[in-house]
Amino acid sequence: MSAPPPLLEVRDLVKHFPVRANPLAALWPAATRRVVHAVDGVSFAIEAGETLGLVGESGCGKTTTGRLVLRAIEPTRGRIIFEGQDITALPASQLLPFRRKVQIVFQDPYSSLNPRMTVGQMVAEPIRVHRIAAGPEVESRVRALLDMVGLSPEYFRRYPHELSGGQRQRVGIARALAVGPRLVVADEAVSALDVSVRAQILNLLVELRERLGLAYLFVSHDLGVIRFVSHRVAVMYLGKLVEVASTGALFKQPLHPYTQALLAAIPAVGDGETSIFDDPTRLLEGELPNPIDLPRGCRFASRCPHRMARCDEAEPVLREAAPGHAVACYLYA
Amino acid sequence: MTGSEPVLDVRDLTVEFSSEDGPLRAVDGVSFRIRRGEIVGLVGESGAGKSLTSEAIMGLIRRPPGRIAGEVWFGGRDLLTLDEPALARIRGKDIAMIFQNPSASLNPVFRVGDQMLEAMALHLPEPRAALRERVVETLGRVGISSPRARARDYPHQFSGGMAQRVMIGMGISCVPSLLIADEPTTALDVTIQAQVLALIRGLARELGVAVLLVSHDLGIISQMCHRVLVMYAGRVVEEASVATIFRAPAHPYTRGLIECLPRLHGNGRLGAIAGMMPGLRALPSGCRFHPRCPIAEPRCAAEAPALRPLATDRAAACHLAGVS
Amino acid sequence: MAQPLGAGGRSFDAEGVSVSQPTAAPADARGARVGVRRVWRRFARNPGAVFGLAVFLGIVAMAVLAPVLAPYDPLAQGVGKPLEGPTFAHWAGTDSFGRDIMSRIIYGARVALVVGLVAVALAMVIGVTLGLISGYYGGVVDVVIMRVMDGLFAFPIIILAIAMMAVMGFGVRNVIIAVAVGFIAPFARVTRGDVLAVKEEPYIEAARLAGVGSLAIIFRHVLPNVLAPIIVQGALRVSGAIITESGLSFLGLGPPPPTPAWGRMIAEGQTFIVMAPHVATIPGIALMLAIVALNLLGDGLRDTLDPRMRR
Numbered sequence: 001m002s003a004p005p006p007l008l009e010v011r012d013l014v015k016h017f018p019v020r021a022n023p024l025a026a027l028w029p030a031a032t033r034r035v036v037h038a039v040d041g042v043s044f045a046i047e048a049g050e051t052l053g054l055v056g057e058s059g060c061g062k063t064t065t066g067r068l069v070l071r072a073i074e075p076t077r078g079r080i081i082f083e084g085q086d087i088t089a090l091p092a093s094q095l096l097p098f099r100r101k102v103q104i105v106f107q108d109p110y111s112s113l114n115p116r117m118t119v120g121q122m123v124a125e126p127i128r129v130h131r132i133a134a135g136p137e138v139e140s141r142v143r144a145l146l147d148m149v150g151l152s153p154e155y156f157r158r159y160p161h162e163l164s165g166g167q168r169q170r171v172g173i174a175r176a177l178a179v180g181p182r183l184v185v186a187d188e189a190v191s192a193l194d195v196s197v198r199a200q201i202l203n204l205l206v207e208l209r210e211r212l213g214l215a216y217l218f219v220s221h222d223l224g225v226i227r228f229v230s231h232r233v234a235v236m237y238l239g240k241l242v243e244v245a246s247t248g249a250l251f252k253q254p255l256h257p258y259t260q261a262l263l264a265a266i267p268a269v270g271d272g273e274t275s276i277f278d279d280p281t282r283l284l285e286g287e288l289p290n291p292i293d294l295p296r297g298c299r300f301a302s303r304c305p306h307r308m309a310r311c312d313e314a315e316p317v318l319r320e321a322a323p324g325h326a327v328a329c330y331l332y333a
Numbered sequence: 334m335t336g337s338e339p340v341l342d343v344r345d346l347t348v349e350f351s352s353e354d355g356p357l358r359a360v361d362g363v364s365f366r367i368r369r370g371e372i373v374g375l376v377g378e379s380g381a382g383k384s385l386t387s388e389a390i391m392g393l394i395r396r397p398p399g400r401i402a403g404e405v406w407f408g409g410r411d412l413l414t415l416d417e418p419a420l421a422r423i424r425g426k427d428i429a430m431i432f433q434n435p436s437a438s439l440n441p442v443f444r445v446g447d448q449m450l451e452a453m454a455l456h457l458p459e460p461r462a463a464l465r466e467r468v469v470e471t472l473g474r475v476g477i478s479s480p481r482a483r484a485r486d487y488p489h490q491f492s493g494g495m496a497q498r499v500m501i502g503m504g505i506s507c508v509p510s511l512l513i514a515d516e517p518t519t520a521l522d523v524t525i526q527a528q529v530l531a532l533i534r535g536l537a538r539e540l541g542v543a544v545l546l547v548s549h550d551l552g553i554i555s556q557m558c559h560r561v562l563v564m565y566a567g568r569v570v571e572e573a574s575v576a577t578i579f580r581a582p583a584h585p586y587t588r589g590l591i592e593c594l595p596r597l598h599g600n601g602r603l604g605a606i607a608g609m610m611p612g613l614r615a616l617p618s619g620c621r622f623h624p625r626c627p628i629a630e631p632r633c634a635a636e637a638p639a640l641r642p643l644a645t646d647r648a649a650a651c652h653l654a655g656v657s
Numbered sequence: 658m659a660q661p662l663g664a665g666g667r668s669f670d671a672e673g674v675s676v677s678q679p680t681a682a683p684a685d686a687r688g689a690r691v692g693v694r695r696v697w698r699r700f701a702r703n704p705g706a707v708f709g710l711a712v713f714l715g716i717v718a719m720a721v722l723a724p725v726l727a728p729y730d731p732l733a734q735g736v737g738k739p740l741e742g743p744t745f746a747h748w749a750g751t752d753s754f755g756r757d758i759m760s761r762i763i764y765g766a767r768v769a770l771v772v773g774l775v776a777v778a779l780a781m782v783i784g785v786t787l788g789l790i791s792g793y794y795g796g797v798v799d800v801v802i803m804r805v806m807d808g809l810f811a812f813p814i815i816i817l818a819i820a821m822m823a824v825m826g827f828g829v830r831n832v833i834i835a836v837a838v839g840f841i842a843p844f845a846r847v848t849r850g851d852v853l854a855v856k857e858e859p860y861i862e863a864a865r866l867a868g869v870g871s872l873a874i875i876f877r878h879v880l881p882n883v884l885a886p887i888i889v890q891g892a893l894r895v896s897g898a899i900i901t902e903s904g905l906s907f908l909g910l911g912p913p914p915p916t917p918a919w920g921r922m923i924a925e926g927q928t929f930i931v932m933a934p935h936v937a938t939i940p941g942i943a944l945m946l947a948i949v950a951l952n953l954l955g956d957g958l959r960d961t962l963d964p965r966m967r968r
Contacts, residue, residue: 057522070866099868112859116881126867164609175863194378195549199593199605206602221523224552228595228603265527267552269594272576275556277531278538284524288492 005084006045007215008069008102008183013078015039015064019292036291038064040239041078043318048182051209051216053230053247055223057262059291060236066185066219070104071095082183100130103176107188109168113160119146119171120156126178145174148211150204166197173204183215190225202229223266227251235259238291238299241318245325255327257304298330306331339366339406340510340543341390346403348382348389357613359385361567362403364640367511372537372544374558374575376551376590380610381564383547387513389413390545391430392420407511426456429504433516435496439488446472446484449503456507471502475532494525501532505542512536515547530557551594555579560646563587566611566621569640573647583649585626620651628653699961706957712950720766727760731917740933750935752925758936761917762943768829768911768918769947772902773895776833780840781891787841788848789875789883793856803849806842814839814897815904822910829912836901840894847890851883858882885962893955896948903944919944 016035039061046052054062067073069080071087079088087098106112114122123142127133133141143153149170160168169189176184186205190198206229208214220226226233227247234244235256243256254260261284267276276282286303289295295302297312304311310330318328348360360382367373375383388394390405392412405412408427412420424430432438440448449468450461457464472480475498488496497517504512514533518526534557536542548554554561554575561578563571563586571584582588592604608625611617617624623633632652640650700706719726728748729736735755743750749758791802809817818835825831855861856879864874903920905911911918919940926937 057524072862072866096868099866104863104866106859106863108859112863114860114864114878114882117878125864125869129868129870129873166609172863175867179867194610195551195590195593196378196606197609199603200607202595203602203605223523224595262523265524267527267530267550267556269552269555269579269591272555272574272579275534277527277534277556280531283527283531 004048005081007048007050007083008046008217009079009081010045010065010069011043011079011081013039013042013065013068013080014076015061015068015073016076034292037239037294038291039068039075042236042239042241044234044241044244046183046215046217049209049213049215050232051218051230053226053233054217054219054236055221055226055233055262056236057221057288059238059288061239062219062221062236063187065236066104066187066217069183069217070102070185071098072104096130100179101181102183102185103179103181104185104187105169105172105176105189108192109165109172110160110192112172113168115160117159118156119151119158119160119163122171123174123178126175130179132179141178142174145178146171148177148208149174150200164197165193166200169193169197169201170204173201173208177208177212180212181214183217185217185219187219188221189218191220191222198225205229223262224268235262238288238294240299240315241326241328242300243325243327243329244318249322249325255321255325255332256300256329257306257331258300261303298328339368341367341545342404342406343386343390344404344406346386346389346405347401348385348394349400349402350398351400352614354614356400359567359613360389363562363564363569364403365562365569365572367543367545369510369543370537370541371560372534372546372558374554374561375545375547375564376549376554376561377564378549378610380566380612382567383564384515386564387430387515387545387547391424391428391513392417422456425452425504425509426507427509428511428513429501429507429509430513430515431497431500431504431517433519435493435500435520436488436491438500439491439496441488444485444487445491445499446486449484449499449506452503453506467506471506472499474505475499475502476528477502492525494521494529497521497529498532501529501536505536505540508540509542511543511545513545513547516549517546518553519548519550526553533557551579551590563590566616567613568621568650570622570651571647571649572640573649577647583643583647583654584622584651585628585653586622589625589627696961700957703957703960705953706961709950709953709955709957712946713954716766716947716950717770719763720770723763723767727757727763729757729760731756731760731764732915733757740929740936742933742935743939749939750933752922752936753929753933758922758939761922762919762940765917765919765922765940765943766947768906768916769899769902769944772829772833772836773899776836776898776902777840777891777895779833779837780894781844781887783837784841784844785848785880785887788845789852789880791845792849792852793871793875793879799849802845806845809838809842810846812839814901818901818905819908819910822905827910827913829916832902832905832911835905836898839901840898843894844887844890847886848883851886852879855879855882886959889955889959889962892958893952896951896955899944899947899951 015038017038019034019036042065044052054065056062068075071080075088079086081087082098082102090098120139120142123145124138127138127141143156146153146155151167151170163171190201193201202225209216218226218229230247232244232246233250235242235258237258243250243254243259250259251263254263264276264282265284284303289299289302295312297314298316301307301311308330316328316330316333318326319333321327321332343366344364346360346363347358349356349358363386365373375386377383385394389401390412392415394401401413403413439445446468449471450464453464453467454461468484469480472483477483477495477498491499512533518529521529530553533544537544546554546557558575560574561572562569563584565586571578571582571587578587579591582591589604589606593606595603606625611621617634619635619637620633623629626633630653638650638652640648641654642648643654733756736757737747737751737755739751739753739755741747741751747757747759749762752758787802791799817839821835821838822831825834861874861878864878902911906918906920907924909921909924911920914921922940923937926940929936
């Protein structure tokens with residue numbers, strides 16, 4: 001009995017951005033071409049209905065990874081396999097069926113909606129493009145979608161500038177769901193929202209996933225949000241995965257020193273007696289290294305409190321340290 | 334830690350703007366005090382008026398079109414009555430201010446060290462050579478490695494966290510008595526944020542700087558502040574010590590905010606507050622929070638509750654304060 | 658607080674469910690229609706713009722109603738004593754052929770407007786299309802189109818128009834083409850600039866990721882969002898087009914005589930500038946009024962539209 005393939009599988013995904021965006025750069029010898037190692041060999045899988053949280057600080061490559069999965073940008077190397085089919089090299093003309101199954105919700109509610117289109121028009125557009133419905137049925141589908149995200153029918157005719165941030169984000173979600181996707185990439189989907197609105201939208205996303213059997217790739221820098229919404233979590237640092245585990249395991253027993261530092265640095269609501277900021281041992285020293293000129297060994301070594309000689313020689317590989325819990329660190333190898 | 338006189342004493346601060354729809358009160362009767370070495374937090378969502386409050390204190394709101402009423406006592410004087418030159422002498426020297434986006438405060442075409450030098454020269458009557466040493470010493474104090482070399486760098490060579498530390502450095506170089514930090518770490522990564530916030534906490538603890546910390550992040554407020562004021566639609570709805578307010582919030586809005594946070598245990602539904610903060614043009618009658626309040630009564634729509642003390646050192650603006 | 662999902666999946670946490678007061682961000686709750694009224698109110702606050710609009714509409718009325726308004730046939734010679742100054746019978750006097758200048762000015766508005774509006778419209782269509790393609794696709798296409806535009810920019814429009822007329826010959830149609838060619842480049846450049854900015858917005862990427870084709874994106878998503886500055890450019894360029902046409906007809910390259918054209922009327926009046934200054938001056942004043950009005954209108958449009966449309 002073979003298990004069905006995961007909904008999404010990503011193998012050794014690499015994305016390098018040239019430092020000089022010069023069309024003539026191709027003429028330069030490859031060795032001297034400098035690149036930003038945005039994503040540097042990332043592999044993971046998402047099952048149907050599962051939410052994988054992708055977390056890390058700015059510049060770690062999580063947003064780029066999300067874009068790669070959508071094929072919004074082209075990978076430098078690596079493979080993207082969706083529903084068992086390798087879509088990495090599919091030409092644009094054949095991507096349409098894929099675009100129905102994978103959608104995106106953006107971070108900024110203020111620029112992710114076309115200011116010149118009504119809510120109804122925006123949500124209807126994907127339905128028409130993919131010929132899911134036609135004529136009057138389009139409108140009834142749009143209304144059903146708006147209802148599903150908690151917007152009353154009067155919003156059909158409204159323009160984005162009449163809506164609040166939370167309402168716009170709901171429209172964005174409705175638009176993403178219009179084609180009936182199986183995987184939604186949520187790119188910092190709640191980061192730009194106020195605390196109370198954020199909670200509303202997170203609740204909505206969880207309800208929708210339960211109702212529609214959606215899988216999410218939830219990209220965020222906010223560990224609290226990730227913890228709430230994810231089944232599994234993958235931590236990224238400078239283009240590589242450093243730890244992947246189920247949510248419970250990651251938060252209860254973070255293995256990688258970076259994950260530990262990240263968790264220690266988050267200000268959570270405490271008792272008000274002591275402050276984490278009074279304790280210097282919790283602090284991570286130093287700054288992120290340059291993503292262009294990377295060290296030869298482990299990328300985290302320069303800031304790691306457990307640095308050893310091995311760490312500077314070669315990069316550690318992501319491997320299982322406990323069932324379902326993978327780490328890229330010589331402490332566990 | 335506590336001195337007798339508060340460093341900053343804000344009384345009934347009100348900020349009003351004219352508009353096509355009539356006068357809009359963005360800040361409505363805000364009062365608080367900050368003592369030496371104390372960190373007071375101003376928390377609220379966007380549109381609550383917290384940034385405007387801190388800008389009004391610093392005299393950064395142009396009037397007209399703004400109209401400011403109330404009193405802001407600092408160093409024995411009411412800042413709201415001072416003219417611009419007098420305020421300029423205080424700003425940067427006795428009151429330091431850091432904002433959300435540090436790179437916006439640094440001129441990209443001048444070296445960082447030179448900018449710091451110019452800022453110090455405005456307030457400190459020392460010769461330039463001495464000031465240059467101060468610059469290096471300040472950079473070191475805020476945790477920037479190789480400060481002498483870094484002083485010769487340009488702002489674009491500094492990351493967000495380092496730039497923010499430069500701003501803090503500039504702020505404290507003249508040893509201010511008050512630091513106003515308006516969302517200082519919102520644009521920074523978590524690990525860098527921790528460094529910057531630890532720095533600010535150290536300033537309060539070791540140098541006795543009074544700090545007004547404006548933030549929407551309850552976690553930061555909880556870990557940084559001694560006392561907290563919760564703002565909603567321009568008004569203060571609750572004030573208490575950090576320990577008290579998170580353990581037993583009195584105002585329904587504060588309670589709602591806390592329950593919105595993804596907690597460390599359980600996955601259920603996040604508590605959420607239905608609706609959104611009203612815009613200034615559509616303020617509800619009576620208590621501004623009543624349309625979204627789970628325990629609202631008819632009285633709440635009729636009569637706006639005043640900020641009443643509930644115990645020593647805590648107050649709430651709610652007819653049903655303490656009722657859960 | 659949050660209400661649970663009811664049967665049939667009805668809304669929950671619905672900000673959309675009407676509370677006693679709409680708590681949405683302050684903005685029009687009634688959509689585009691009220692938006693137009695607001696735009697008009699802003700526009701109307703600018704006295705110069707309103708004046709410009711009024712004069713422009715006056716000129717349009719003049720041109721359209723010329724047969725009704727003109728007291729005399731503009732081509733009829735000898736309806737009055739030649740070179741007579743303004744009188745009751747002839748408000749603007751007569752020219753050297755005894756033709757009524759007022760009537761000729763009224764009919765001259767037709768030429769000015771037709772050339773001005775049609776040439777600019779033509780230039781707009783071509784220029785905006787080029788700008789859209791250039792900005793959206795980028796790469797080699799962009800480089801080629803923009804260098805051609807740069808070449809066009811380098812030519813003073815009058816010289817270009819003269820050269821084209823020399824090749825194509827006279828006539829109103831050719832004047833329109835010549836003027837239009839001169840104005841393609843500014844439209845292309847303005848459009849391209851805004852397209853470059855709009856292209857990066859997430860909603861464009863959203864459309865692309867939804868599977869919308871490039872052409873649909875360009876015309877349905879990009880174009881409406883770059884329209885505002887284009888309209889402003891259009892209004893401002895009409896005055897330039899009219900000046901160009903007047904310049905051409907002054908040089909004798911405009912619509913052939915005896916068709917009344919303000920520029921040529923000025924040229925004809927040159928000879929008599931000392932004895933009968935009104936022959937050249939009055940058409941000059943008409944031209945000046947038209948230009949000033951159009952410029953004020955254009956500025957007014959820019960002030961009204963630009964900041965608002967930058968949402």
